[in-house]
Amino acid sequence: MNTHGTETRLPALALGHFVMKVRDIDASYDFYTELGLRAFGAFPGMAIVEMRGGTHLLLFRKGDDSTDTLLPGQVGQRPDFASEKIDLMIAGQTKADLESYRASLIVKGYSPSPIANEALYGHHYFSMQDPDGHGITVYTSHCSDKPV
Template sequence: MEMGAFSISLAVKDIHASRDFYEKLGFEKFGGDIDQNWLIMKNGDHLVGLFQGMFDKNILTFNPKWDHNAQTVEGTPDVRDIQRDLKAKGVKLIEEADESTTGPAYITLEDPDGNPILIDQHV
């Protein structure tokens, strides 16, 4: 199952310190707004989201229909297709997308160790 671009969304205490740290590792700002306490940092195909005060835990994030440059990838599964597949496999979802809609939507689940997973479609 194609899940789209992968990133880790980090719950950070100080977004400025986190930005400075990841810049030292070669990451550059790719998106976001530091004044709103969130940034997307990129190094090659690697994406790290920095979020201050938005999440309690770090989150594994997948973006269906996007590549690592936030470009639409045609012919890849919609988040609702992924949702149906996961439910058919017995995966418990915490939040579900409305099956009667199209376009942007998301689902959430946790792995067996309680790590949050966000499947967040923007197109």
């Protein structure tokens, strides 16, 4: 494996599945697909949406006895945003890209926060909540120009 940044193949691994337990699977499925995640399928008691890179967000109904053994995921990096459940990255790398994406969400009726004044680890970002009150932070990308 090349550690000097010249690797051009796809990374060997990707995050496969992220579990989120929600009150209303249909509302959450609609919410995440309207954010731009790919609709994959709705099934009895769960739905799946797909993110860039092939990661699947698995939406299970809260309180469903058959899914009690599944632990909900927690992926976030902002200690100041206590409700953050997941952070997502747009494909764009600039603040203007993020402004455009944020504006498209407002047109769809979402209420994202203003874009933060300061970047976090090189990312511009804003926050919002999903129908269950899970905090979501949306960041600009800092992926290389290699395929991911």
